[in-house]
Amino acid sequence: MSDTLYLITLFPLVGFLVNGLLGRWISERQSGLIASLAVLGSLLVSAQLLLGLLARPAEDRLFVQLLFAWIPVGDLNIDVMYRFDPLTAVMTLVITGVGLLIHIYSLGYMRGDPGIRRYYAFLNLFTFMMLNLVLADNLVLLFMGWEGVGLCSYLLIGFWFADEAKARAGLKAFIVNRIGDAGFIIAMVLLFHQFGTLSMSEMAGKAEGALVGPNFFTIVTLLLLVGAIGKSAQIPLFVWLPDAMAGPTPVSALIHAATMVTAGVYLIVRNSLLFSLAPTTMATVAAIGVLTAFLAATIAMTQTDIKKVLAYSTISQLGYMFMAVGVGAFSAGIFHLMTHAFFKALLFLGAGSVIHGLDGEQELGKMGGLKHRMPGTHWTMLIGVLAISGIPGLSGFFSKDEILWGAFIWHDGVNWIWLLGIMTAGLTAFYMFRLYFLVFHGPARWPGDTQPHESPSVMTIPLTLLAYLAILGGYVGIPEALGGINRFHHFLAPVVISYHTAIAAAPNTRPLELLLMAVSTVVSLGGVYYAYRIYRVQPALAEQLARRLRPLYGLSRNRYYVDEFYQAVVVRPFQKLSGLCWNWFDVRAIDGLVNASARSIARLSGVVRQLQSGLIQHYASLILLGVIFIMLYITMG
């Protein structure tokens, strides 16, 4: 079984090479088919391996395959080795499953684009890198995938590179991520010097009871966290993700919602043992997560670009996942990662369908009344909106409640993380239904000559399948409190650390859990209600509220001026300093000195030139001078 692991990454690699190198000889249609088949191949192998895992006893669920030694120097051995355990299984299935649907959807969405082969090549390369990220046993190989997906993100955000702003968004994404990567690299360095290995399975064996400095685990996990924050767009490095919406919408769905941006969460869960040994870091993760969740939700409330709303929503949902892993609910974090992949991919693809139907329009202000023009898109998107809002019965409800429950028991009761989390749930329902009403209901606000049309079935079929997943995806993790057995949690249990075993196992929590579920449901429904009041019943109310809450509204509308702050405090001063370095130091100080001495030598050689001429002689005379100097040194010393 183990010896088929390499196939998972081989298929998309081949797809990338075919599209990238042989693109000239294949048609647009073939290009998309080859890319989709490559992902299908990976999906089938992953599914087969999952069945193989399930056939084994819980403690023995692991396949390993060593491919080759990558960087071996002395006691540093970095191998290209894959491991397939329950966590990897979930990740590969999400990546290849959602990825396949998005590849297919792109057949319609990207149709006729002259760069289609480049598009599919990048998409396959992304899949290859992302799969390496989740299959890697060694942190360095994981880092290759990590950087590789970042590269593809950069290339795909700037896919329409002739547009300066779009290319710039790609650049911004890469650079902001690079800041996080520096943290990642330093963490690897520290870990290697502590454990003598960077294989995560070997480190896990050595971490517990290791003789380390008092703050070692805290420092190392905080550094990994810096990397995770960059990739998963958390405070303070979230600024690149909204701009990343410049890429084609299927890319936003795949990379900037369902998969790549969740890599930070994956990194923490994969190293849950290290993190669980650093309570300070855990608290930091939880705090960053919930603050990001809340802040991004408040920004999403006022954005007018449909993709920007979804981008901030993604940041907010990623915040939930961070909050989950921060409070030690690792499997809940992965559960939400999975359900979010379903409903957020659905929402993005739905938004793409709307944009497609309106010939590229992204402003909510120019939509409205599309319910009957685009029925398929409308129904599937409504399911996505319900799922993300945490309405009972859909996938988002189960995963979000597991997180909120984890946050609640984190400090044995009501605490600020839980409170902010539950408020965010209300805000989420509000801004998602705001989007829903503005797009599909009310009067049509698009220009007269636009004829909104439903998208072709190659786009609506993936939407339908994702809608099913957004409903049913939660049923693998029905909590005990609702009479389920939380299969998802138990499946992941051998791989992740259980941080709160004692409280979670307490028998009398069921009524409390049910009560909290009721509370969060009421809060969500409240959000839906207000969105309905403001954007459906009394459309004038929105304007009034904005005016009355002007300062708050302005802050949210302008994303708290974070970008402007970075420009003023980091980017511009750094450019100025660099310019000063060059002008003052290189040009004036060093070269000034050199030129001055050159002039004096020129004067000197003017004298010498009377005796000799030409370069070689000049050169020889200098050597002679040297020899004289030596003679003097030897005789006098």
Add this chain to the structure above:
Amino acid sequence: MDGLQQHLLSLIIFLPTAGAGIIILLKESQRAIVRQVALGTSLVTFGLSLLLFTGFSANDHFQYIEKVEWIANYGISYHVGIDGISLLLVLLTTFITPVAILSSKVAINDRVKGFMVSLLVMETGMLGVFAALDMFLFYVFWEAMLIPMYLLIGIWGGERRLYAAIKFVLFTMFGSLLMLVAILVLYSLSKVQLGHYTTNYLELTSLTLSASMQTWLFLAFALSFAIKVPLFPFHTWLPDAHVEAPTAGSVILAGVLLKMGGYGFLRYCIPLFPQATAQFTPWIVGLAVIGIIYGGMVALVQTDIKKLVAYSSVSHLGYVVLGIFALSLQSVSGSIIQMVNHGLSTGALFLLVGMLYERTHTRQIADYGGLAEVMPHYSVVFIIVTLASIGLPGLNGFVGEFLIIVGSYGTQPTAAILAALGVILSAVYLLWMVHRVFYGPPGAILQASRDEAAPKLADLSRREWAVMVPILALIFVLGVYPKPFLSRIEPAVRRLVVTYQTAHGPVVPAAELVDEQLIMIEKEMN
């Protein structure tokens, strides 16, 4: 066959000069033949050097040794041989030279004969530097290489070529004179300690030198190498030399010449003067780290593409010097790989900039924009090379950078962490340049080329592909499967590190100290 094996190294070293000899016999008007002879010679040299690589056994001995009395009365001999440290640099040299020759087909049409002779003679000089096991021989090769480079910049260079050429010679001469002094001092000491005069490297390493003697000699050697690398603040000759040099000159300069500094540190400074090395390590490491950050920052504000790439060299070679002086197995191996990587990727960047310049005659970033639309293949190649230079895992740059950072942490923790932060900068200045040149709406150059009369901007030609494909292939091979290279480097590096540690006492990593203290405390508590 045995004869070939025995004299393989000398054959490789002097074949280029023989080619130069043939070219001298040709007429200036026979340009095509001149070019073919030059290319042919350098390709055969490269082919032979592959035999060196495959025949090299991964141990720490010098191999392919040849020794012939030269100036017997003075104890000077022709003595060459290579170990794992020089092997890759020899290969890099034989690889880069044909690439440089092929790249000059369009750019150099004036005095082609002289140009090719200079390049080939320089190749012999460079190979000699890496292979010499006699210090006098080393010095001869070292200086012999300076003249053709001077000529390349001074004759075939750009507008300010004389300024740049003189600056280059001034800086380099300054260093090498001091080095000559130091060699002569060692020479005189050999009589005192060994009973006979000799410049044999292997014998000279056995000298015992007093601390103060080590200090002075180290400084004399190190200054020469520091200028060559170039280490901050001795770097200002480099941007000028690069900007003014013809493409082939820049490629050789970045690809090979700068590596002589790193090589010199490894071959001479550290084994000969271990105590002084320990004494000066903090300073050199400090300058290396400043170079990493400073080079990156200055690269950021350049308006000329070539100058930007030149400053990026200052930053990249800062990593190399850091790795060398951190003196751990990983860091030194990383530095050697990084020297090769830098030769490939920066060499490739200069080639690419040269190709662009041949088409448009400007190197100002501001003149460009939107190039990816018009020259897609060129853009893809350029971006791959840029990514290699940034250190993207899977491409060659990462292997060296990572080994240096990981390896340096044990002995130089602060420097290693600062160097890790440097990876942010390289992405910023390189990708920002890519952004301004390739993306966005068409810039001035593109708009002008849309004129009917103006020549169209052509994508890569066949010859240009032929230049780039081998480099790209190596960028991937070294990035994905560096093992064959690392395994050949390792024994020689291990010997170097062990020699240093036994001479100077083992370097105790800071992290291990903490561990030991903890164990002590633990024991006391029990």
